[in-house]
Amino acid sequence: MARAIVRLLCLVTLVAATQLTPGLSSAATPEPYDPWPGLVQDLFNNRAMEDGAGLVAIDMPYRAEDAAIVPVTLRITLPAGDSRHVSAITLVVDQNPAPIAARFELGADSGISSISTRVRVNNYTDVHAVAELSDGRLYVVKTYVKASGGCSAPAAKNIDEAKNKIGQMRFRQFARTDAGLDNGAREAQIMIRHPNNSGLQMDQLTHLYIPAFFVNELRVWQDDKPLLSMEGGISISEDPNIRFTFVPKDAKRFRVEAKDTDGHLFQGEWPAETSAM
Amino acid sequence: MTNILRRLMLFAALATIGMQASARAGQSIQPLQVDEIAPGIFVHIGVMELMTRDNEGAIANIGFVIGNDAVAVIDTGGSVREGKQLLASIRNLTEKPIRYVVNTHGHPDHIFGNAAFVDGGTIFVGNKNLPRGLATRAQFYLDGFRRTMGDELISEVSIIPPTELVDGELTLDLGGRSLLLRTWPVAHSDSDLTVLDPASGTLFGGDLVFLEHIPVVDGSIRGWLSTLDQLAKVPAQRVVPGHGPVSNWPAALADERRYLEKLAEDIRALIARGAPLAVAAQTAGASERSRWKLFDDYNARNATAVLSELEWE
Helix, strand or coil: CCHHHHHHHHHHHHHHHHHCCCCCCCCCCCCCCCCCHHHHHHHHHHHHHHCCCCCEEEEEEEEECCCCCCEEEECCCCCCCCCEEEEEEEEEECCCCCCEEEEEEECCCCCCEEEEEEECCHHHHHHHHEEEEECCCEEEEEEEEEEECCCCCCCCCCHHHHHHHHEEEEEEEEEEECCCCCCCCCCEEEEEECCCEECCCCCCCCEEEEEEEEEEEEEECCCCCCEEEEEEEEEECCCCCCEEEEEECCEEEEEEEEECCCCCEEEEEEECCCCCC | CHHHHHHHHHHHHHHHHHHHHHHHHHCCCCCCEEEEEEEEEHHHHECCCCCCCCCCCCCCCEEEEEEEEEEECCCCCCCCHHHEEEEEEEHHHHHEEEEEECCCCCCHHHHHHHHCCCCCCCCCEECCHHHHHHHHHHHHHHHHHHHCCCCHHHHHCCCCCCCEEEEEEEEEECCEEEEEEEECCCCCCCCCCCECCCCCEEEEEEEECCCCCCCCCCCHHHHHHHHHHHHHCCCEEEEEECCCEEEEHHHHHHHHHHHHHHHHHHHHHHCCCCHHHHHHHHHHHHHHHHHEECHHHHHHHHHHHHHHHHHCC
């Protein structure tokens, strides 16, 4: 409460200052409100963040084709000499109604080098990725995306089918043959059928919002070792789709568990494939 | 160039601006240009663009059929402005009551003009899924098109869902002339409906049929491709597509089928080799690029939709 008041006061002071500065208020187009400083305060308790360039990267199209399904890839690019590992990455879509799209936790020796998913983008926005390293330090990188309306975009193109198939899961495994990945890295993809309603899609006739209903927890194990987990928000697109590159540890099987906000539990188990699919 | 010529050109330019301004202010509603493509069947061919303030949303093909007793309107256009212009065209030709407004599906370029036809006596007809589709999508459409078309055009729009719902087939009687309405499984959208005038062999295909304008996938590509065989059997001589010129039936389906099959084939190959969405959106269907208008506006979005459908096969 006190913090909110302080922020409000700051805002009032800022507005006053702007109006008192001749030339600034009339000529210059005001910069759109930047929520990031507030988000650092609210989401990360104002912890110090260093520039993550060279350690992590975000790949996202500058202009999204479909604001409800915008592909994003988080890449870990720690230099070879750096003995630390990334323990968590938080993906923040600054201008979205609920800015935290997902927080990923990476298994300690998972060797995860990239995580891709698909998000909704509601407005032209900065997108930040905050990586927490094993020494507890935070590193941030950002990109900018032009898209709008993704959170309120209509759900399912095929509503009846979506209802029938909720909770269906797929797990795909790929060999990575890219240059530079000679460490036996493999790629896995988890797909879950779920409308992931954002709670911002309005029923025009009743003028009621369709309640938020989304996958908020996902965990992947390699045998009994945690490989990757995700806390998801409403910014994750319908039919959540997570894909990641990792170094397998001779595991025999993968286990996936997902929960949604209505308490449904979805589970699946798949044998590890050793050759290219 | 002489001074006089320059002044004349300036005058012409100002006059044009003045005319546009008075049309915008709605001082007089100009009738929409319509062609009588068969006896009693009138069609306005939309411009092949995205909906904007300048084109007033008039991008889809819309039309009407005049019977002995009454008129049926088939789609109302992308703004109330366009709907009123269509109404003016009808009133230039006949004083018969407009008994029905039929919507071929729920996209804004086909339904935003509905409000121009609300007079207490007109019955709105559509696919049984249309009210649900409009309920969940209308606010999104209004917000989105307010950005590209402006407040003036969009604030007039009110969403009028159908009250006469079709699930399968329905015949509308206009007096001495019957229209056969038919709904289809999820294809272009989840509320597709076609209108056949058996007397003239004219099919209003809605957005199940695109010519020249790249097809837009907002339902199911699998559904659309499997619908095409049944659709081709509809006994008609000509089709009014949702976008593109009036054409021979069923030859008109060939280009669309080729595009959809190519897109599905490309996407399936990309999925099989594990290509990520971002790559698929940029490469699938690329060989079709020179064959369609508005390709760059819709192809990558189509590819995104098709991948998120077909990756579950």
